Each structure stands twice: as C-alpha cells, then as structure tokens.
Amino acid sequence: MGRKRTKSGKIRLAEVAELAGVSPITASRFFRNPEALSIGKRTRVESAAKELGYVPNLAARALASQRTEVIGVLIPSLTNNVFSDVLRGIYDASEGSRYSIQLSNTRYSILQEEKLLRLFLAQKPAGLIVTGIDQTTESRAMLEAADCPIVQIMEIGPDPVDMMIGFSHYDAARAAVAHLFEQGRRKIGFVGARMDPRVQRRLDGYVSAMKDAALFEQRLVVTTATPTSVTLGGALFTDLLAREPNLDAVFCANDDLALGVLFECRRREIAVPEQIAIVGFNDLEFMASAVPTLTSVRTNRYEMGKTAATMLIEAIDGRRPEQPVLDLGFRVIERQSSSPRHSDSRPTVSSAGAANKMVALPSSHD
Amino acid sequence: MGRKRTKSGKIRLAEVAELAGVSPITASRFFRNPEALSIGKRTRVESAAKELGYVPNLAARALASQRTEVIGVLIPSLTNNVFSDVLRGIYDASEGSRYSIQLSNTRYSILQEEKLLRLFLAQKPAGLIVTGIDQTTESRAMLEAADCPIVQIMEIGPDPVDMMIGFSHYDAARAAVAHLFEQGRRKIGFVGARMDPRVQRRLDGYVSAMKDAALFEQRLVVTTATPTSVTLGGALFTDLLAREPNLDAVFCANDDLALGVLFECRRREIAVPEQIAIVGFNDLEFMASAVPTLTSVRTNRYEMGKTAATMLIEAIDGRRPEQPVLDLGFRVIERQSSSPRHSDSRPTVSSAGAANKMVALPSSHD
DNA sequence: AGGAACGTTGACAGCGCTACCAGCAACGAC
C-alpha cells in the first residue's frame, strides 16, 4: 500500500540508498557532507545516484531542514545599468555554490521593499542582499531580527545591519566637483534624475563642495523624479542653461544624463570642454568611447556584487569576514570632457586608440 | 508531545485555522481558492491570518502538492540591455500573480542551458521561459517531455516546443537593408559582435538582401565573437573602413555598436549621414537622442517579456492561448543617420525637441 | 415527499527529506 501518489518513474533518495545498499539517511549525508561517510559507501552512493540520475527534491529538503538554500536579493530597478552590473557579480559568485538567487524588484519604494522583505524572511532564506541603507523602521527591525547573514550593498554608512559593501556617494560627488574646480571651473551645474537616496547623496556631496567654495547657488541644481534617460539628460541640461547661461561645467548624477548633455551640447554647438565641461557618474563603458571622451566617476559595481555574494556565502557557511564593512571606493576617471579649457581637446585618432584599449576594463561586460 | 522542533513563535496554518475556528484544510483552501468557502468562514480565516501575520510555507506547499509556483527563466546574458528589457516585462507580468521568477544565465552556451534545464525541470517548475530556438537535441527532448507550459522568446521559427513569442531577425535585417537601399546606399557594411544565433540570423538577412541586389561582398562583413560594446563598434568600423574605403552605409547588429560607429565617424570627421549612413538594431532609448539621431530597428522587448510571462501564467492556469506562436514584429525607425545624402541632416534644435518627445516611448525605462 | 445535485467542510494519510539520538565497532589510555 502506501505511497499511493508516487509516480513510478520518480527517483527518490530511498531508491538511491537501496541501490547503494545503505540506509536513506546515509545517502542523504552523502549529498550534504560526503566527508562523513566511509570511502566505500561514499563511492557506492555516488555511482548509484549517477546511475539513477537522482536530483534532490529541494522542497522536501527545505521542509525537513527548516532552511532553504536561497539568497534573496532586493534591488530597486532592473532597468538601470548599474544594477545589472551588480547583479552579474552576484550571479557569478553564486554559481558553483549550492545557493540560488531569488531576485525581487522594489521599484525604488521602501514600502514595497518592506513587503518583499517580509515575504522573503518567511521563507527562511540562507542569506539576504539588500540595496542601500534607507530602510523603513519596520524593515530595519525585521533585518535585525533575521537569523541569516545580510549584506547591504551600494552604499556605506554608520551601523550596518550585518555586513555592508559599497562606497560613499557623498565623497564621490565631492571628488567629482573638486576635479572640476581643479580644471578652473566655477559655475558648475548639477543634473539629476530619479533622485533615489544614492543620487540624493551625490547631490548632497555636490552641494557641500560648492558651499565650501562659496559657489553654491540653488539655480545650478536641476533635478527630477522621472526615471533617468539619455534624452532626459538633454532636457534637464536645457533647463539648466536657461537658468544659468554662463555655466561652465555640469556634474551629472549618472552617465546616461551625461551622454544626453553631450548630445545636447553638440546640437547647440556648445564646445565640450572649451565652453562646458561634463562629468558623469558610474563610468559606463561608452564614456571612454564618446567624442570627446567623457569624464566619469568609476564605481566597482561588478566587484561589489561579486564580493557581496561571496561574503554572504562565506558567512552562511560560518566563516564571517574579519571586516564586516567594506568600502570599495571610487575613482574619478579624467577624460577629455573635463580637460582644461585651453588644452587641445581633440587628439582625435590617437585618443580613439586609447579608448579602444579600455575594452579590457574589469567592470565591463560578460 | 510531538512538534518537538517547532519554534514557539512560528505561525502555521493550524494556528490560523484554530483562531478562525475552522479545520486546517479549510484554511488551506482559503489561500488557494477562496471562492470555495462560504462568506463567513472566508472572512474569519482572512482576519485570523492577518492578525497572526501568517505567511504560507512554500516548501511545505511544494512538497505536498508536488508542484512549485516557480517560473524558470533561461536567458543568455544579464548584461545585454535587450534582456534587461525582456526581464523587466517578465517580472512585471509575474508581479501580482502567485508565481515567482527563477532566473538563470546560460552565458550563450547551449550546453550550459541543457544543464540548467535539467536542474530546473527536476524541481517541477510551473512553467518555463527559454531564449531562442537553438537548443541541443537533449534540451529539446527534455522540453518536449516537460509537463509544464513553455514559452520560447526572442525569435519565431518553425515547430515551437509549446508557445513562442518573438520576431524574425532575418526579416528585420532585410528590412533595415531595404531601407538603406531606398536611401540610395549601395556599399553597405555589416558590423556584428557576439554572433549568437539571433545576431547570426540578422547577418543572414543582411546577406540575402545584399545578394538579392547583387551587392554582396564578403569583405563588407566584419564580425567578432567578442561581447558587444560601444568601443568595439568603433574598432569594428575601423576594420570595415580599411577593407572598403568607399563604404556608404553600415548596418550594425545592435545599437551599442551603432553608437560606437557614430563616435568613430565623428573622430574621423566622416559626415553622417552625408558620407556614411548608420542603422542600428533594437532602438534603445539613446538612439533618438544622439546627434545625428540614429536609425534603428525597433523591437518590442518589454512587451515580449510581459506577454511571454502573461501567456505562460494563463497556460499554467489552464487557459491556453488560441495563438501559440506570436510574431511581435519590428519596425524600422527612420532617423537622421540614414536620411538621403542631400537632405538637411541637422535641423538641430527642432530635432532635439522631437527627440525629447520620445521620452514617452513605451519600451523605455521603468 | 423523496431523492438527486450541489456547495461546503473535515479526517486522514502522506509528499521526500533531515534532525535527533541511539547504537555499534574500532581504538587508545590507564
């Protein structure tokens, strides 16, 4: 009798154990901790499993063991290039491990994030990767109460929930503005879209740098809640120019906007960098290839994702990192779009060669 | 005794049922098919669940019901903008449904795809979305034997495994070339990277169109297996020009390459479109914003993902579409980069305005 | 009025696996 619902063809652990001549529990151990078996049984179980094409039933395992081998990842957007690089790092790090990635999109809403967090935690994930440090009080409490390792990515800040990996958007923006000061720019505009917490911190960094130099003016800042795009960069820049015709530089909260600004300059026959300097943020691949090549703040997105997932997996396996907070830093990559006014801004063909060498950059494509 | 391992705080279906004064099985039905309950019990269970903050244990559900509520998605790349649009559509469609998305990256390897497929199928997914029509024989057999609905996306072709949604890359490439012919172009080069099956079909379409016009020459084709990038577009174009200095147009297998070609033209002071016309593929957002604006073949990527997931979910729920194969088509979006040689190619500011209107395009950002 | 049909509910028995603990042999220490 019994096992009424079992389909005949189904290979269960019991079948493997029977073929190997061991008890099911021994076979089970083979898959979780092979070293615990004697060599003889180990090879017997191994070949039996292969012969039958056994694949463990993860639902049963999760139910019995009261934990899953799922790493939950909460990111705000699937569209944004930035997150696709981070994600690629996460997926790469998870490959080969026994953990699988469960992705959810918060759509830049911390309420949505809270809801998803509740859902995730109920499934007892092995670990969690969450974006940023701006959770709701409720979310924060859930994260602190969670009995799994957690990595916050994209930013660093005080009191991490658990582990944290990112960089200071505030400092990065200040560095970008400082670079423009060094090039002799004074009327530096800020162009930002979406204005999520990280973009907001870039704005804060810009504002503080400008204030330090006694150059801040509110009208130099043009932002919108609209999602970012190249086209939007052109539109925001148009606004900015109308407010301040004597602008001599633009710091863009991301590279898409910077590209849009570049195109708009071309349309208006504004010389870059002679009249206006442009600095972007993230250093996407095309920045090195544009004409003129575009200065940007390089952030280590792929590495961030990969390290986050690696740290998380190590922590799950009991090896907590000695450094729970990792600052991956940033670097202002100075290119033609922000070179000094009087330099030759178009060493054209030779610069193209230089740009082509950048194909090999680590944080490029897969 | 019993329930030794149960943590005190854990809310199970039994607790909800007890608070609601019904049997566990009735409570269970509430979550799966509320209509089957009388109004009274329905509201009682509902409020009990809310009061206790009950969240179902998916592992237990999967084990008991012998099926999961997971939709497996196999795509070849996370980096490619094209797939991020498709994915966004898939995630959007899955939201609000009870299905969750399990993503895996085949890295453009059909062997890797086969391996992942085996893994997925062992977990009895509710449905599967796979990219393209070029599976291994083994994969194909597994897909046909799978007892869940399957959607193939990105392409259409003969004998679908189950459902299929996409468009003909071959026809799209032919249309792009036909457009260039109409503009009076003859020496039309092809630039392609990665050369996955879909890019290969675009090349095939290009070759056939060129042969039909008796204009095909092998040296007009420059391809590489390297992953695509803007910089690479410039490099491939440089090769192409060396092979054929009298080139009058380039058809690029994707928009990143097209942007790279545009920048390279600018670097070399080649007038676009007067000397050389450029046509891209996919119609990414920046194409409408570039200077000159870039012609491209629009493909409905977001819609493809969304429709694929929607069809799949409907099929899972037993409502199979009347049309198992859906051709989403494409459209050549004609812009300045391929306008006739003698037209005014830079109605600059007014065209910028036009470009800005394109912010509202459906297949843009989230 | 009797019975069929329907809508609603509950009891029972697992789903495939693992935590827990017990047992057993082999080994070394005293």
Next chain:
DNA sequence: GTCGTTGCTGGTAGCGCTGTCAACGTTCCT
C-alpha cells in the same frame, strides 16, 4: 581488561501543507 572516545551508521519521527474522499446540510427537481 575496562572505560571512554571517536567514526560511522541507522531508526524514528516529524517538517507544514495538500490530495483524496467521505460526509454533511441545503436546495431543487420530479
């Protein structure tokens, strides 16, 4: 020789939920 100690193995008893089927009350038909 006895007593731990270690290494490996197995039995038992669930993990939390749902499929199946039977049973109930109600309504509608003849």
